Amino acid sequence: MQYPYIEQFRHALVTWFEREQRDLPWRHTKDPYKIWVSEVMLQQTRVDTVIPYYTRFLEIFPTMEQLAQADEDVLLKQWEGLGYYSRARNLQAGVREVVEQYDGVVPNTREEISKLKGVGPYTAGAVLSIAYGVPEHAVDGNVMRVLSRVLNIHEDIAVPKTKKTFEAAVDMLIDHENASSFNQGLMELGALICTPTSPKCLLCPVRDYCIAFEEGEPEKLPVKTKKVKTKPLYYDVFVLRDEAGRYKLEQRASSGLLANMWQFVMVERGEGVFTPQIVEQTEAAQIVTQDHLMSFKHVFSHLVWHMDVYIADVKGEHPAWYDAEQIEKLPMPVPMLKIWHALPR
DNA sequence: GAGCCGTGGAT
DNA sequence: TATCCAAGGCT
Missing domain, CATH: 1.10.340.30 (Hypothetical protein; domain 2)
Structure with a gap:
């Protein structure tokens, strides 16, 4: 050159x-x-x-x-x-x-x-x-x-x-x-x-x-080809809250997207499928009320999460769940933080 | 080598 | 709203 x-x-x-x-x-x-x-x-x-x-x-x-x-x-x-x-x-x-x-x-x-x-x-x-x-x-x-x-x-x-x-x-x-x-x-x-x-x-x-x-x-310049298209994924999110004000959180897998970070119960569903009742099948907890809280999408570099969020009050107490003070110390990805900050106080 | 891996700002 | 992107690295 x-x-x-x-x-x-x-x-x-x-x-x-x-x-x-x-x-x-x-x-x-x-x-x-x-x-x-x-x-x-x-x-x-x-x-x-x-x-x-x-x-x-x-x-x-x-x-x-x-x-x-x-x-x-x-x-x-x-x-x-x-x-x-x-x-x-x-x-x-x-x-x-x-x-x-x-x-x-x-x-x-x-x-x-x-x-x-x-x-x-x-x-x-x-x-x-x-x-x-x-x-x-x-x-x-x-x-x-x-x-x-x-x-x-x-x-x-x-x-x-x-x-x-x-x-x-x-x-x-x-x-x-x-x-x-x-x-x-x-x-x-x-x-x-x-x-x-x-x-x-x-x-x-x-x-x-x-x-x-x-x-x-x-x-x-520069010459740059290649564009990425994002793949859509659809989730129902269930914010489970017991009578002591504790929430059920799950830690994500140790590899892959958002590895080891914490989130509310999240269930993938098909596009356009309405399945909020699935939580009653997957959770031993007895649901007292279950209300739709919010819907939003979160864009990642290579995919998009479409989230439907439900808040459910459950009977009894679940000592293994997390209170607000504990949750504030756990690392959560931005979409979960959005939900957490949108919860009725 | 291509796909995976987050988020929020700029246009 | 849609697209691209911003001091990349790992698998």
């Missing part, structure tokens, strides 16, 4: 980043653990969403040793609402590896750090460059968008293999004296200037070194 502006691009990007970067909580530290936490939280998640989670998380788990010792329910409760909950479990597993096998020091080579659970090619490069200054590539969606335009690359970024092209591009361009600012600069540029739609080219510090801008249609 012939690109005539390597030195100019590198210098313009780094100086722009060091002048214009946003003041974000994880930019006040070089602690590899804290950088690691921020990078995991930022996976597929917006900066504004992450900030309060990041701050709270490090108040509760200020060191790797404390995170390593946390109970899973406590950990997931801190992650509640952030999504992709396996990230939390994998982060804790990775941290435990560092505490036990690396004497509490995050490894500083791609070879070693990549062995840690939940640390893929991007997170490895991000932690290495930002915390340790190691000149390793950290290619995320921003980087592919920015460099597809700067270098006028038309490969389909929806094809996994395409990432190698961009990793090679970063290897060519990266500032070996300031890998941290270079990598963060690429991402910051993608977030603030070189946006997916309506890029602000007139404000861009590397406009003069951008081939796509030169050719006139940077907004046409």
